Amino acid sequence: DAKTTQPPSMDCAEGRAANLPCNHSTISGNEYVYWYRQIHSQGPQYIIHGLKNNETNEMASLIITEDRKSSTLILPHATLRDTAVYYCIVRVNNAGNMLTFGGGTRLMVKP
Amino acid sequence: KAGVTQTPRYLIKTRGQQVTLSCSPISGHRSVSWYQQTPGQGLQFLFEYFSETQRNKGNFPGRFSGRQFSNSRSEMNVSTLELGDSALYLCASSFGLGPGTQYFGPGTRLLVL
Numbered sequence: 001d002a003k004t005t006q007p008p009s010m011d012c013a014e015g016r017a018a019n020l021p022c023n024h025s026t027i028s029g030n031e032y033v034y035w036y037r038q039i040h041s042q043g044p045q046y047i048i049h050g051l052k053n054n055e056t057n058e059m060a061s062l063i064i065t066e067d068r069k070s071s072t073l074i075l076p077h078a079t080l081r082d083t084a085v086y087y088c089i090v091r092v093n094n095a096g097n098m099l100t101f102g103g104g105t106r107l108m109v110k111p
Numbered sequence: 112k113a114g115v116t117q118t119p120r121y122l123i124k125t126r127g128q129q130v131t132l133s134c135s136p137i138s139g140h141r142s143v144s145w146y147q148q149t150p151g152q153g154l155q156f157l158f159e160y161f162s163e164t165q166r167n168k169g170n171f172p173g174r175f176s177g178r179q180f181s182n183s184r185s186e187m188n189v190s191t192l193e194l195g196d197s198a199l200y201l202c203a204s205s206f207g208l209g210p211g212t213q214y215f216g217p218g219t220r221l222l223v224l
Contacts, residue, residue, distance in 0.1 A: 038154075041199075041218075042217060043115070043201050043203070043216050043217055044201070044203075045215065046213065087154075096159055096161075096167045097142050097159050097167075097203070097205050097213055098156045098159055098167045098169070099144075099154075099156065099203075100156065101153055101154035102153075103153060
């Protein structure tokens with residue numbers, strides 16, 4: 001699976017959009033971009049995933065650049081409950097369920 | 112639909128002992144994966160089971176083992192516990208092999224003294 005690079009920490013004001021970047025410059029054509037988050041002392045939670053098109057669900061939006069070398073997870077209106085570590089994971093979609101977690105980005109949403 | 116459940120939630124053991132952790136996946140899910148989370152190493156993949164067969168294994172010593180039953184419930188065992196085995200052990204379930212969307216349980220926090 002391709003390696004990802006994320007900033008170790010970010011702050012965001014409550015009610016504002018949180019934009020979390022992820023660099024995956026060595027991504028292969030058949031690799032998907034997945035985002036999970038882990039709120040303190042809980043198990044990770046799936047957020048969203050995509051291949052090359054932008055994706056949106058009730059939790060977030062995923063913007064993938066045209067060359068697929070980077071992506072941005074957008075939480076449109078961050079709340080205090082969105083404070084968590086966010087993990088960007090790149091992997092193929094048919095090779096088992098193993099996830100390789102990096103260090104992630106610790107997002108702190110402040111009032 | 113009930114989520115992934117793990118038992119026990121907390122456990123204290125001493126060095127040299129062995130421990131068994133249990134995971135019940137979401138109903139209908141056939142894949143169970145296990146992860147270890149420590150402050151130093153982060154989240155690391157242990158192994159994955161699908162239809163009672165181990166499909167993938169992470170880079171952990173043979174003291175770490177697991178199995179899956181016909182009802183998809185899974186157990187992992189750690190023998191001859193070491194202080195460094197103190198960690199949060201997470202179980203995740205998914206419907207099949209490789210959709211990537213996994214649902215994690217709350218974890219079992221193991222403390223080895």
